[in-house]
């Protein structure tokens with residue numbers, strides 16, 4: 001199947017049909033070629049309705065999950081965004097299309113280097129990438145905080161306070177929370193008085209967030 005056709009079909013059947021309605025998210029998913037972010041031998045499977053292995057025992061998330069988490073961030077185009085877990089760089093590319101600047105951190109060097117190449121090939125130069133591979137690296141990017149939106153693409157046992165501390169007033173954090181087998185997406189908004197308002201979204205299954213306040 002032609003990959004562009006496969007991408008349109010993915011957006012129609014997996015994203016729009018399941019209720020994603022943010023026009024900008026839909027446009028970004030139509031625009032970004034997901035197949036360049038998977039291993040070459042898997043390009044034909046890139047538009048399937050599932051996560052896929054990307055090496056190093058990690059995965060590129062299911063397209064619907066990428067769309068849903070992005071929609072929950074409610075990006076308008078002016079935001080400074082933090083992503084924890086660059087992985088393939090696909091979610092990063094969607095964020096970079098929808099926000100002003102993206103800071104993304106990955107703990108596995110070969111994945112980060114490959115992601116950087118993919119992002120550069122799409123001229124997404126508003127992405128700052130950091131490799132957090134030293135033992136005991138803190139989660140987040142404190143020096144660049146606060147962020148208008150934070151997305152964590154790995155599952156945590158609870159919402160890390162190190163991340164809510166890096167959220168701007170009015171900012172949104174989206175993170176899978178639960179045990180290592182199964183989680184639920186949590187959305188946390190920092191209100192103007194500094195309090196945190198949490199809501200729960202769908203069930204999900206992510207690889208573990210490694211580190212202090214992770215696993």
Ligand code: SAM
Nearest residue numbers: 060085087088090091105106107153154209210
């Ligand atoms: N969003 C990615 C994509 O579109 O390909 C999928 C990311 S994958 C499900 C989760 C990633 O989080 C893995 O690459 C893993 O190495 C990374 N990770 C786990 N703990 C981390 C941490 N503390 N800091 C940075 N990256 C972390």
